[in-house]
Amino acid sequence: MEKRVAPGIYYIGADDKELDLFEGQYILPEGISYNSYVIMDEKIAIMDTIDARKTNEWLENLESTLGGKTPTYLVVHHMEPDHSSNVKLILEKYPDIKLVCSQKAVAMVKRFFGVELAAERLVIMGEGSKLELGEHTLQFFTAPMVHWPEVLMSYDLTEQVLFSADAFGKFGALSYDDPEGWACEARRYYFNIVGKYGNMVQTVLKKLGGLSIKMICPLHGPVLDTDLSYYIDLYNTWSSYEPEDKGIFIAYCSLHGNTEEAALKLASILKSDSSEKVSVSDLRRDDMAEAIEDAFRYDRLVLAAPTYDGGVMPIMEDFMNHLKIKNFQNRKVAFIENGTWAPAAGKKMREFMSALKGIEIVDPLVTVESTVKPKTVEDLKTLAEALLAE
Ligand code: FEO
Numbered sequence: 027m028e029k030r031v032a033p034g035i036y037y038i039g040a041d042d043k044e045l046d047l048f049e050g051q052y053i054l055p056e057g058i059s060y061n062s063y064v065i066m067d068e069k070i071a072i073m074d075t076i077d078a079r080k081t082n083e084w085l086e087n088l089e090s091t092l093g094g095k096t097p098t099y100l101v102v103h104h105m106e107p108d109h110s111s112n113v114k115l116i117l118e119k120y121p122d123i124k125l126v127c128s129q130k131a132v133a134m135v136k137r138f139f140g141v142e143l144a145a146e147r148l149v150i151m152g153e154g155s156k157l158e159l160g161e162h163t164l165q166f167f168t169a170p171m172v173h174w175p176e177v178l179m180s181y182d183l184t185e186q187v188l189f190s191a192d193a194f195g196k197f198g199a200l201s202y203d204d205p206e207g208w209a210c211e212a213r214r215y216y217f218n219i220v221g222k223y224g225n226m227v228q229t230v231l232k233k234l235g236g237l238s239i240k241m242i243c244p245l246h247g248p249v250l251d252t253d254l255s256y257y258i259d260l261y262n263t264w265s266s267y268e269p270e271d272k273g274i275f276i277a278y279c280s281l282h283g284n285t286e287e288a289a290l291k292l293a294s295i296l297k298s299d300s301s302e303k304v305s306v307s308d309l310r311r312d313d314m315a316e317a318i319e320d321a322f323r324y325d326r327l328v329l330a331a332p333t334y335d336g337g338v339m340p341i342m343e344d345f346m347n348h349l350k351i352k353n354f355q356n357r358k359v360a361f362i363e364n365g366t367w368a369p370a371a372g373k374k375m376r377e378f379m380s381a382l383k384g385i386e387i388v389d390p391l392v393t394v395e396s397t398v399k400p401k402t403v404e405d406l407k408t409l410a411e412a413l414l415a416e
Pocket residue numbers: 104106108109173174192245246
């Protein structure tokens with residue numbers, strides 16, 4: 027597969043529909059694309075390589091696009107292996123090609139490939155550096171921690187195309203026409219992969235704010251070429267840790283079904299008492315990455331878990347830990363606990379979540395004493411009122 031995305035710019039990436047877990051941890055129900063591009067000009071630039079799993083397909087696309095011509099530059103925006111696996115192969119295949127990258131990427135090339143390039147084969151790009159290709163000129167912007175420290179983005183001044191590295195990427199192969207649109211899997215991708223570094227994303231968005239961008243070419247997911255403010259506004263919301271939607275997300279786990287019953291009862295009370303969006307996730311079975319996504323998406327979160335070994339059921343501990351790692355903040359949080367002889371989950375969850383930035387606790391804590399009883403339902407109604415009053 028090879029296609030022109032703009033004058034002189036060609037897509038040469040590949041879909042991967044066989045990989046089950048991205049980064050060994052994120053499920054891929056519809057695969058993923060590893061994007062790579064070539065700018066055909068007086069000087070030809072290959073824009074990133076792709077994952078080793080799809081080397082052959084990528085090489086075929088590259089060679090057919092080059093049509094026998096020799097590339098001058100290999101631009102490496104990001105050194106994570108899903109994009110850089112073929113860097114050494116290209117350096118060997120084209121002995122005169124120059125590697126265009128950040129200073130930090132040079133050390134990574136050595137670590138990954140044991141390759142130490144001579145100075146004449148390196149073009150180090152920093153903030154605002156330009157690379158002339160002929161008709162096309164690329165201007166580079168540093169984008170540290172979006173999603174590794176060495177990351178660069180580049181902007182084609184001629185075609186007004188932004189090569190955004192991992193930013194604006196999404197899960198899902200390009201051949202999959204996602205009925206849920208771009209945002210759903212882009213949001214799961216963003217919060218789980220880049221979510222911790224919202225401040226760095228904000229810095230990059232400010233840098234890019236002065237550019238007139240007609241097209242975004244990310245390293246995963248579709249090329250974006252219409253209504254770009256939609257995508258940029260979402261990135262602005264996500265990276266500023268503001269909720270995207272008003273709504274209540276209930277994340278629960280349960281040992282014998284009683285905490286689950288309480289969590290689902292709360293959801294049904296909320297739904298019958300309001301038109302608020304209510305989303306529910308069973309942490310034991312649902313995709314944890316999707317639960318992280320929903321926690322960030324909505325403005326209110328309810329955690330429901332039984333007491334276990336004097337603390338909280340481990341899967342809830344795991345979920346809260348994920349939230350902490352991803353810098354979860356600025357949300358209202360309520361709790362439902364269960365305990366038969368010494369309920370402790372509520373206290374543990376409250377202590378953990380209260381330590382995160384900008385977390386506002388919504389009372390009351392609902393305690394299920396082994397099973398849901400009329401008193402529990404009354405308490406859940408009180409909690410629902412408090413959540414809806416927020
Ligand atoms: Fe798509 Fe950070 O690699």
